[in-house]
Amino acid sequence: MRASLIQINVDPAEPVAERRDRAAALVREQAGSDLVVLPELWHVGAFAFESFAVEAEPLDGPTARVMSSAALDAGVWLHAGSIVERGAGGDLFNTSLVFSPGGELVRTYRKIHRFGFDKGEAVLMAAGTEPVTVALPGAVAGLATCYDLRFPELFRALVDAGAQMFVVPAGWPERRRAHWSLLARARAVENQAYVLACGTAGTHAGVEQAGHSVVVDPWGDVVGEAGAGEEVLAVDLDLARVARVRDEFPALKDRVLGVPGIPVINGL
Numbered sequence: 001m002r003a004s005l006i007q008i009n010v011d012p013a014e015p016v017a018e019r020r021d022r023a024a025a026l027v028r029e030q031a032g033s034d035l036v037v038l039p040e041l042w043h044v045g046a047f048a049f050e051s052f053a054v055e056a057e058p059l060d061g062p063t064a065r066v067m068s069s070a071a072l073d074a075g076v077w078l079h080a081g082s083i084v085e086r087g088a089g090g091d092l093f094n095t096s097l098v099f100s101p102g103g104e105l106v107r108t109y110r111k112i113h114r115f116g117f118d119k120g121e122a123v124l125m126a127a128g129t130e131p132v133t134v135a136l137p138g139a140v141a142g143l144a145t146c147y148d149l150r151f152p153e154l155f156r157a158l159v160d161a162g163a164q165m166f167v168v169p170a171g172w173p174e175r176r177r178a179h180w181s182l183l184a185r186a187r188a189v190e191n192q193a194y195v196l197a198c199g200t201a202g203t204h205a206g207v208e209q210a211g212h213s214v215v216v217d218p219w220g221d222v223v224g225e226a227g228a229g230e231e232v233l234a235v236d237l238d239l240a241r242v243a244r245v246r247d248e249f250p251a252l253k254d255r256v257l258g259v260p261g262i263p264v265i266n267g268l
């Protein structure tokens, strides 16, 4: 599988509509890839809290329309990162969108772990409640978003649902870049799965972004890593490696479930 992670620059001076069109053009340039990934809230900026309500949109809103047509034109599976979704009841969600090469919206994932403690996303958005997987050609992908990366139980539940790779759009701050790299590798090693972690570049709302999107293989080796600025990170994934690593070093099979005090995750 050829995967291209678009680490787009989020600059508050660039109008959202222009960034949307620019992102779509970047997706079209990835024709020939199998999977294209954009980061979390790239249209508005993950820390641009004052713009969340203004830029909120339904699942058939402007970002979904533009991304659907970009996926169709490029003929790729597209994880279009996340949008500020306005749900039917008016609540806002941080919602990831996955399109088929035919441009169909095949999966959505509402971020479960909201970031900010008692501020920002944590108070402005509602939490998702359902882990989500999507069958891509050659592998089942588990979906997670940014802060979710800190919660291994979500990833284990996704493995129980069949995930062989994780796609993690993010707007991770530079200040905690060391955690980003470490956690991406940890989730890959402990779950013996590929991790495709796609962040943003630039500074918005005073928060410098880490960039350094990274793809980690099921052994924990870094397959490719971006720098700090806008960049497309293109990598080739050997999806059969997931089964090989799981067979040769069968740690997942050695899980001991049912120990008092250790919660059992029964899948989804």
Ligand SMILES: O=C(O)CCC(=O)C(=O)O
Pocket (backbone or CB within 6 Å): 046, 114, 115, 145, 146, 147, 148, 150, 171, 172, 173, 176, 179
């Ligand atoms: O966990 C972190 O350090 C960053 C999380 C974050 O920025 C987010 O989820 O938007």
